[in-house]
Amino acid sequence: MGKSITHKIIEQHLVSGEMVPGTEVGLRIDQTLTQDATGTMAWLQFEAIGIGEVRTDISVSYVDHNTLQMGFRNPDDHRYLRTVAAKSGAVFSPAGTGICHQLHLENFAKPGATLIGSDSHTPTAGGIGSMAMGAGGLSVALAMAGEAYFIPMPKVVKVHLTGELTGWAAGKDVILELLRRLTVKGGVGKVFEYGGPGVESLSVPDRATITNMGAELGATTSIFPSDAKTKDFLEKMGRGNDWIELVADEDAVFDEVIEINLSELEPMVAQPHMPDLVCKVKDLAGKKIDQCAIGSCTNSSYSDLKNTAQILSGKQTPPEVDLLISPGSKQVVKMLAREGLIEPLLDAGARVLECSCGPCIGMGGSPTSAGVSVRTFNRNFEGRSGTLDGQVYLASAQTAARLALEGEFTDPATWGPAPERVELPKDVPSIRDLFVFPPEDKSVVEILRGPNIVALEDFDELPQTVEAKVLLKVEDNITTDHILPAGAEITALRSNIPAISQYIFSRVDAEFVNRMKEHGTGVILGGENYGQGSSREHAALGPRHLGVKAVIVKSLARIHRANLVNFGILPLLLVDPSDYDKLSEGDDLVIPAGAMTPGGTIDITTASGKTVAVTNDLTKKELEIIQSGGLLNAVRNNQS
Ligand code: SF4
Structure with a gap:
C-alpha cells in the first residue's frame, strides 16, 4: 500500500508506538525552534534537565514577540536567551531579525525533517515539506535534550487541489475556505496533506501561509509536497543541498479527502x-x-x-x-x-x-x-x-x-486587475551573518540572567484524592488569551511565574486569583474546545502555580491539553456534556484521582450529593506524568 508524505516522515522518525490513528507514537525530532515569549521558560526547563548541550541537528532561539524595550525585563530576557543558546550549542536570532516562522522557513527548515517549536504556528515550515508541529515549551526542551516527542498518531486528510488561483484570490483564501468549511475544531487529531494538480501553481510563500494557518483548524500540522517549486525556493535561499523530493505515493491511502478547486476561490x-x-x-x-x-x-x-x-x-x-x-x-x-x-x-x-x-x-x-x-x-x-x-x-x-x-x-470585482504573482529574484540576499552561531569552546560562555528570570519551582505529586472547590466556571471556546491575556505588561513577566500568575483569567473574572489564594487549591469547569489558541504554556503553568488541580471540560484543545499534562493538571472530560449544567462555581468536589486509569471513568462527587462521571484521553505515560506532578518531575525521576 502506498504511503502519504506524513506516513513516510513519521515512519522514518518513529522511536515508539505503531502508526495506528489515535495511538501514541514517539518521534525523533531533528530541529527545534523557540521564540522569546515561550522560549525563556523552555530554556529554563532545558537547563533544569541538566543535559548541557542540545542534541538536535539544529535548535534556534528566536526573539520576535516582545521586542519592545520599555524597561529591563525584555532586554534581560533577550540577553539570557543569547547566552543560554551559546552555552547550549543553539543558534540565536536577535530581536529585529524577523519572525521565527518566516526566518525558519528561509534559513533552516528542511523537507522531510521533523521540527517542533514552542509556538503554535510552527507548521509554517510544512510549506516546504517539514513535519512541523507546535508544542509546549517543555516538550521542546525535552526534544532539545534528545528525548522523543509524543503525539497521538494523526489521521491524514488529503486536501486535493485542482485549478489555479485567479484574480485577487491568494493562498490565504485557500485556508480561509477550509476554515469556513471545517471550523476551528475541524482539524483536531489530523494532518492536512496537500496534493493534486493545483499544488504546483502555488508558490512556497502561499503554501507556508496555508500550513501556518492550518493551526487555526486545530490540526496536528499541515504539509505540502517538496517539489520543483520547493527546490527553486531552497536554491534561491542558498540551500539547494537541503532539498529532497518528497511526494505521496500514487496509491497512498488517506483517512479523508477534501476537494478544493482553486479557480473557484475569491477574496x-x-x-x-x-x-x-x-x-x-x-x-x-x-x-x-x-x-x-x-x-x-x-x-x-x-x-x-x-x-x-x-x-x-x-x-x-x-x-x-x-x-x-x-x-x-x-x-x-x-x-x-x-x-x-x-x-x-x-x-x-x-x-x-x-x-x-x-x-x-x-x-x-x-x-x-x-x-x-x-x-x-x-x-x-x-x-x-x-x-x-x-x-x-x-x-x-x-x-x-x-x-x-x-x-x-x-x-x-471593482478593484481592477490584480497584481502579478510574484517569484523570488535569482540572487536573494543572505542574512545568515545576522544569526549568532554557538562558539566552539562553550566553557567560556557565561549565562546572564536578570532579576525577572526566576528559576522554576518544584511541584508536588498529585494526591490520591483531590478535594477542591470549583473556583471558576467558563463557557465554550475559552482561548489561551482568555486564560492569560497577551500584551506587553503581562508577557514581560513570562520568566517569572509567581508574577505572571497574578493575571490568570484577569479579563474573564478579576476575582479568580484572589479566590485561588484564599483556598490554595481549585478546579476549573469549562465547555467545548477549552484552551484553544496559542501554545502558551504559561496558561497551564500559571494555574498550576495558583493551585489548580484539575480542569473539567466538555472538550480540550490539543496543545493546551499537552501543557496541562506537562505541568501536572488533570484534564478531565465530562462523559455527559450536559453535566456541565449540574456543576456550579463554589461546589466542593471530591475527585478520586488515584483510581483513574487511561481512558477510564471515575465519579466525582460534590458535598451536596451530586455525582458526575468524568473520563480522560490520557495514555498510561501521561497519567504517570500527572501523578508525579508534571513532566520535569517525571524526567528527573527516570534519570535518578
Ligand atoms: Fe508572532 Fe504568533 Fe503572530 Fe505569528 S501568530 S506573528 S508567531 S505572535
Missing part, C-alpha cells in the same frame, strides 16, 4: 472574533475600515509585501485609515529596498515597522475603540489586538492592501 475574510467566521469580502461592502495591518508569520513574505507595494504604488491611503506593515524578515526588507519597493509603501502613508510579531501579539498598533482592523494575521480573538472591543478581520495581503486604499469593504 474572503474571517470576521470578528473567530478565524472560522469566514465570508466573502464582497458581502461586507460598505463597512468602514479604520486600520489595515500587513505582516505576521502568516503573510509577511517578499511576495506578500511586493504585491502590497505594487497595489499601493502611486496612491495614498485615506487619512482615516492607519496602515501598518511589519516585514517578516530583514531578508524581505533587503529585497524590497533593493527593488525600490519601500518608497511606495512610505509614500502611500504606511508605517513600516520592525521585523517582528508587533501588532499580531498586541505590541503596538492597537485599533481605535470598536475600530475595524483588517489584518493579514492568523487570529482575531477578542482583545488580542490590545483593544478589547476592536473588530479584527483576517484577510490576504492583497486584500488588506487594496482595502487600505478604499477605506471600506468593497466588491473585489
